[in-house]
Amino acid sequence: MSLLEVRNISKSFGKVDVLKDVSFTLEKGEVLSVIGSSGGGKTTLLRCLNFLEFAEKGQIIVNGEVLYDGVAVNDKKLRENRLHFGLVFQNFNLFPQYNVLKNITLAPKLLKKGTDEEIEADARRLIERVGLSDKIENYPCELSGGQQQRVAIARALALNPDILCFDEPTSALDPELTGEVLKVIKGLKNGDSTMIVVTHEMGFAKEVSDKIIFMADGIIEEMGTPDEIFNHPKSEKTKAFFSKSLENL
Amino acid sequence: MSDFLEQLPIVFDALNEGFLQTLKLFVITLLGALPLGLILSFGSMSKFKPLSGLIKTVVWIVRGSPLMIQLLIIYYFPGIVFDNNIWGSGLDGRFVASAVAFIINYACYFSEIYRGGIQGVPVGQQEAGKVLGLSKTQIFFKVTLLQMVKRIVPPMSNEIITLVKDTSLARIIAMQELIWAGEAFLTGSRGISGQIWPLFFTAIYYLVFNGVLTILFGKIEKKLSYFKV
Numbered sequence: 001m002s003l004l005e006v007r008n009i010s011k012s013f014g015k016v017d018v019l020k021d022v023s024f025t026l027e028k029g030e031v032l033s034v035i036g037s038s039g040g041g042k043t044t045l046l047r048c049l050n051f052l053e054f055a056e057k058g059q060i061i062v063n064g065e066v067l068y069d070g071v072a073v074n075d076k077k078l079r080e081n082r083l084h085f086g087l088v089f090q091n092f093n094l095f096p097q098y099n100v101l102k103n104i105t106l107a108p109k110l111l112k113k114g115t116d117e118e119i120e121a122d123a124r125r126l127i128e129r130v131g132l133s134d135k136i137e138n139y140p141c142e143l144s145g146g147q148q149q150r151v152a153i154a155r156a157l158a159l160n161p162d163i164l165c166f167d168e169p170t171s172a173l174d175p176e177l178t179g180e181v182l183k184v185i186k187g188l189k190n191g192d193s194t195m196i197v198v199t200h201e202m203g204f205a206k207e208v209s210d211k212i213i214f215m216a217d218g219i220i221e222e223m224g225t226p227d228e229i230f231n232h233p234k235s236e237k238t239k240a241f242f243s244k245s246l247e248n249l
Numbered sequence: 250m251s252d253f254l255e256q257l258p259i260v261f262d263a264l265n266e267g268f269l270q271t272l273k274l275f276v277i278t279l280l281g282a283l284p285l286g287l288i289l290s291f292g293s294m295s296k297f298k299p300l301s302g303l304i305k306t307v308v309w310i311v312r313g314s315p316l317m318i319q320l321l322i323i324y325y326f327p328g329i330v331f332d333n334n335i336w337g338s339g340l341d342g343r344f345v346a347s348a349v350a351f352i353i354n355y356a357c358y359f360s361e362i363y364r365g366g367i368q369g370v371p372v373g374q375q376e377a378g379k380v381l382g383l384s385k386t387q388i389f390f391k392v393t394l395l396q397m398v399k400r401i402v403p404p405m406s407n408e409i410i411t412l413v414k415d416t417s418l419a420r421i422i423a424m425q426e427l428i429w430a431g432e433a434f435l436t437g438s439r440g441i442s443g444q445i446w447p448l449f450f451t452a453i454y455y456l457v458f459n460g461v462l463t464i465l466f467g468k469i470e471k472k473l474s475y476f477k478v
Contacts, residue, residue: 050379050380051379052376052379052380075384075385079382079383079384080382082379082380082381082382083382085380086380087380089373089376089377091373093371093373093374093376093377094377095374095377095392096396096476096477096478097395097396097399097476106381106391107378107381107382107383110383110387110391111382111383139475139476140476140477141476141477155381156380156381159381159382
């Protein structure tokens with residue numbers, strides 16, 4: 001049984017169909033990268049998985065449990081559903097009024113995921129894992145973009161999601177800061193995390209992914225291993241996308 | 250000159266009494282209007298259109314018409330139309346009617362400031378709370394609220410300083426506040442009449458009080474300066 005099974009997800013905003021019948025599966029411990037041009041539906045797909053948007057139809061199944069079946073669920077169930085997924089935003093979205101430690105412990109404490117001591121010890125371990133132990137008392141405004149994004153990753157990990165999603169995690173960063181964030185994400189792969197990464201970093205996607213989805217115009221144009229997608233793309237759209245990406249290099 | 254020196258203590262006595270009433274109206278207005286404004290702001294942001302439409306209409310009427318007229322209507326309307334002056338004609342009744350008018354008026358202004366403050370918090374903050382499994386209430390109190398407070402301190406301090414001076418409008422229904430106390434020496438009060446200068450002194454009270462408030466708001470701003478929104 002796959003850890004995640006997405007079946008026939010469709011979503012439109014007004015008259016624009018952003019996702020059309022999207023289906024894929026993901027095994028435990030796998031890293032999936034979603035690539036494609038802007039407006040192809042990548043971010044919307046992640047937002048549907050995290051229930052920030054709701055697909056009009058389709059199913060989202062985690063560990064065999066149908067979380068979503070195209071109909072609204074009540075508030076309590078919705079919050080439980082969201083905890084299966086973690087999301088790291090393009091713009092970090094750290095809470096500016098809390099320091100690094102509190103950003104990470106806020107949700108686990110509010111959701112009573114353990115005693116305060118356990119939660120804090122856990123948070124300190126995560127902060128060490130993203131290499132920011134010396135910034136534990138700092139506020140987000142005192143950190144660089146790369147550091148903020150690493151805190152955001154630790155914050156998402158603190159709730160032990162089944163699947164951790166990244167929405168263009170380095171797009172808002174200065175080029176010299178993307179490396180430190182990508183390194184942390186690579187580190188998580190070795191830690192057995194299951195991840196979905198929407199990214200424009202082709203080199204990173206090629207290196208870290210077990211599976212690549214190329215999306216265009218709301219559909220999965222092509223899906224396969226990094227080797228299949230990058231070295232032997234079948235679809236004309238995929239080929240055109242790569243040749244454009246390379247032009248920009 | 251000796252007249253002036255003799256009259257001075259009498260005048261200050263009267264002005265002090267008037268200022269006490271001003272202060273009372275100011276404090277009660279804040280106690281009522283700060284929470285009521287928040288409730289109105291939620292109403293005006295409601296997805297339930299009839300409610301948000303109603304609140305927006307009320308805010309338009311209250312902000313769009315003079316507070317002085319609102320005071321007159323609230324004080325006299327029940328007596329004229331229903332032949333039942335619910336406020337009574339005593340000083341207490343005039344005070345309560347003033348407080349009601351001020352609370353409604355200022356709650357409407359505050360509601361718009363709150364709305365701006367809440368809507369000014371980036372939507373990503375709420376979304377971050379949502380993906381962490383927090384409830385709407387938790388998101389409001391633990392994520393949005395303090396960021397909103399930080400955003401609204403400058404416009405709020407503006408509005409509250411205006412309130413200090415606006416309290417003088419309550420004299421239109423003979424609430425005996427500071428300016429009323431100063432004005433009384435024109436027509437005659439406590440053995441003094443035809444004197445305009447006691448009115449000049451009222452400005453000092455407002456000035457000093459607003460000075461204290463300005464310092465207080467400065468402190469709040471400084472206290473919230475440890476983070477950026």
